[in-house]
Amino acid sequence: MIQSPWFWLVLFGSAVAFWLLPQRFRFPFLSATSFLYLASLEPVGVPIFMVWTVLFFFVAPEALRERRYAKLALIGLVLSILGYLCWEKYLPVLLAAMSDATPGVAIAAPLGISYFTFKLIHYAVETARGNIKNRSLPTFFTYIFLFPIFTAGPIERFDHFTSNLEHKFSGQMTAEALTRIAYGLIKIMLIAKLVSPDHVGFGIPNSAEALVSSLNDVGALKVWAFLALTYLYAYLDFSAYTDIAIGASLLFGIRIMENFRFPILAVNISDFWKRWHMTLAGWCQNYVYLPVLARTRTPYLAVYATFIAMGIWHGAAFGWLFWGLYHASGVALYMTWVRYARRYEWWRAGVRSRWKYVGIPFTFAFVTGSYAFSSTGGGAFVSIQVFLALFGIRLGG
Amino acid sequence: MNFQRNDLIGFLKGALNVDVSDVEDDTLLFSTGVIDSFSMIELITYIESTTGPSIPPGDITLENFDSIGRILSYVNSRAA
Numbered sequence: 001m002i003q004s005p006w007f008w009l010v011l012f013g014s015a016v017a018f019w020l021l022p023q024r025f026r027f028p029f030l031s032a033t034s035f036l037y038l039a040s041l042e043p044v045g046v047p048i049f050m051v052w053t054v055l056f057f058f059v060a061p062e063a064l065r066e067r068r069y070a071k072l073a074l075i076g077l078v079l080s081i082l083g084y085l086c087w088e089k090y091l092p093v094l095l096a097a098m099s100d101a102t103p104g105v106a107i108a109a110p111l112g113i114s115y116f117t118f119k120l121i122h123y124a125v126e127t128a129r130g131n132i133k134n135r136s137l138p139t140f141f142t143y144i145f146l147f148p149i150f151t152a153g154p155i156e157r158f159d160h161f162t163s164n165l166e167h168k169f170s171g172q173m174t175a176e177a178l179t180r181i182a183y184g185l186i187k188i189m190l191i192a193k194l195v196s197p198d199h200v201g202f203g204i205p206n207s208a209e210a211l212v213s214s215l216n217d218v219g220a221l222k223v224w225a226f227l228a229l230t231y232l233y234a235y236l237d238f239s240a241y242t243d244i245a246i247g248a249s250l251l252f253g254i255r256i257m258e259n260f261r262f263p264i265l266a267v268n269i270s271d272f273w274k275r276w277h278m279t280l281a282g283w284c285q286n287y288v289y290l291p292v293l294a295r296t297r298t299p300y301l302a303v304y305a306t307f308i309a310m311g312i313w314h315g316a317a318f319g320w321l322f323w324g325l326y327h328a329s330g331v332a333l334y335m336t337w338v339r340y341a342r343r344y345e346w347w348r349a350g351v352r353s354r355w356k357y358v359g360i361p362f363t364f365a366f367v368t369g370s371y372a373f374s375s376t377g378g379g380a381f382v383s384i385q386v387f388l389a390l391f392g393i394r395l396g397g
Numbered sequence: 398m399n400f401q402r403n404d405l406i407g408f409l410k411g412a413l414n415v416d417v418s419d420v421e422d423d424t425l426l427f428s429t430g431v432i433d434s435f436s437m438i439e440l441i442t443y444i445e446s447t448t449g450p451s452i453p454p455g456d457i458t459l460e461n462f463d464s465i466g467r468i469l470s471y472v473n474s475r476a477a
Contacts, residue, residue, distance in 0.1 A: 290458060291454065293457070297442075
């Protein structure tokens with residue numbers, strides 16, 4: 001989206017108009033602008049999103065008000081929007097896999113559908129919990145359709161959204177917004193390119209396709225190097241989009257949640273998930289991890305359910321499922337270690353805090369390993385081949 | 398209702414090995430890693446055994462269990 005001059009024209013033009021309008025017209029204007037801009041990119045999908053948005057806005061509070069049926073209504077709303085997500089994102093992939101469709105043909109789901117779905121589920125659950133009290137149609141529409149964050153997040157919470165609005169224009173806020181956008185652009189156009197595998201050289205495969213096709217000839221160190229660069233590039237690229245989304249939202253006085261906190265400095269895998277894609281991790285903690293934990297009282301099951309959900313949310317491919325299982329296993333092992341170590345005085349006496357930085361390279365390496373599953377095209381066999389190649393094991397095929 | 402702040406502090410310190418010297422009423426316990434999931438389950442089981450019936454799964458949220466203040470507020474609202 002940011003590659004298009006049209007995006008920047010709409011952003012700066014609508015920001016100027018937003019602040020020139022009287023306050024009561026600003027959110028109706030911003031929600032309409034966002035909707036029209038997104039509909040110009042996705043003429044079929046976005047109007048359907050509008051129907052869902054109206055349904056959730058009006059039906060959710062009414063259905064959930066009647067205590068006897070509230071639980072049933074909540075389950076109905078969540079399942080219906082998840083069903084729509086499956087229909088658009090997963091069913092076509094499944095049908096293509098079962099038919100003789102040309103392999104490798106990408107099947108595009110409507111723009112931003114995964115983020116859209118998660119925001120609606122958040123709204124329905126928090127409405128049911130009684131945590132959403134102040135709402136209006138223009139505010140809700142702006143929350144759902146705000147175009148700088150629609151396609152790549154962050155996954156904003158509605159309560160955070162409504163309590164972090166600046167109603168007065170200020171030069172300082174605009175300077176902060178433009179600085180954040182500039183950070184994002186510098187990251188995406190200069191720094192990310194420096195670590196991109198197709199720019200580095202040194203005999204490191206320059207793409208996932210090149211890595212896979214030459215897997216039997218590439219040494220384990222080069223596989224590590226390729227996946228580490230892919231991880232760094234993904235971090236810089238994704239966090240740059242987040243910088244631009246946060247800065248662009250601030251041009252309208254909206255302070256969006258942060259999404260990254262230097263994940264490459266994480267001291268363990270649990271810490272990593274408090275630093276990487278924080279809004280997705282937070283969403284999954286609230287709506288997958290804690291509900292599963294509360295019902296089963298089995299932390300390991302909750303961890304696996306959470307990361308499998310995260311993997312499937314990313315994409316309809318076995319590679320993402322394996323990615324989820326891999327991260328879940330890492331977190332489960334770390335939880336076991338902490339539980340064991342906490343019994344001992346040396347751990348409580350501060351060994352943990354003094355030695356924690358030793359964990360940074362291990363965590364980096366562990367996360368690097370996960371890119372064998374997420375960056376190699378999604379095929380089950382190929383992702384396992386690449387992962388084993390990290391340890392010098394060649395799996396024929 | 399027979400559940401006081403001191404009971405909770407005593408359980409965190411004695412059963413869960415939490416260093417409570419830095420824990421205030423609004424210190425986030427689960428979100429910041431002061432307690433892990435296993436400890437959270439032990440804590441919930443302890444509260445149930447002390448204060449009465451099982452806590453419904455829908456009530457096990459960060460809004461109710463992520464700090465001493467929130468836990469006491471939740472337990473008191475259950476007893477009311």
